Amino acid sequence: xxxxxxxxxxxxxxxxxxxxxxxxxxxxxxxxxxxxxxxxxxxxxxxxxxxxxxxxxxxxxxxxxxxxxxxxxxxxxxxxxxxxxxxxxxxxxxxxxxxxxxxxxxxxxxxxxxxxxxxxxxxxxxxxxxxxxxxxxxxxxxxxxxxxxxxxxxxx
Numbered sequence: 001x002x003x004x005x006x007x008x009x010x011x012x013x014x015x016x017x018x019x020x021x022x023x024x025x026x027x028x029x030x031x032x033x034x035x036x037x038x039x040x041x042x043x044x045x046x047x048x049x050x051x052x053x054x055x056x057x058x059x060x061x062x063x064x065x066x067x068x069x070x071x072x073x074x075x076x077x078x079x080x081x082x083x084x085x086x087x088x089x090x091x092x093x094x095x096x097x098x099x100x101x102x103x104x105x106x107x108x109x110x111x112x113x114x115x116x117x118x119x120x121x122x123x124x125x126x127x128x129x130x131x132x133x134x135x136x137x138x139x140x141x142x143x144x145x146x147x148x149x150x151x152x153x154x155x156x
Contacts, residue, residue: 018031026079118133
């Protein structure tokens with residue numbers, strides 16, 4: 001099936017007719033929404049998240065299929081598809097933004113999986129920006145040492 005400019009223009013109009021504009025300029029999708037909170041619609045016989053589709057149509061020179069379309073820090077609504085509130089970036093940038101803005105799903109967790117509290121003294125931020133429990137890190141190191149896995153690794 002051949003898609004032309006007219007098809008893309010009709011899709012843009014469809015996007016624009018299915019939005020609610022907030023006071024801070026967010027274009028909130030009023031159509032179908034996934035359980036994750038992202039809007040969704042069909043384009044070129046594929047299901048698209050609306051914010052990705054909006055970015056691809058309204059800012060095609062910046063859209064890269066292999067990268068995420070992330071919401072800028074000042075925009076925290078997954079339903080927003082205003083291309084001015086979006087940027088093309090990596091998953092790591094997206095996670096860092098979520099952590100910095102306090103929107104990451106792990107932010108509400110007050111303890112590690114082994115129930116050690118995430119306190120300032122007991123929390124380590126790894127190179128990916130994720131929290132780790134210092135007690136568990138120390139125990140993991142001791143376990144490797146005690147079981148000989150550390151020694152076995154150092155021989156190779």
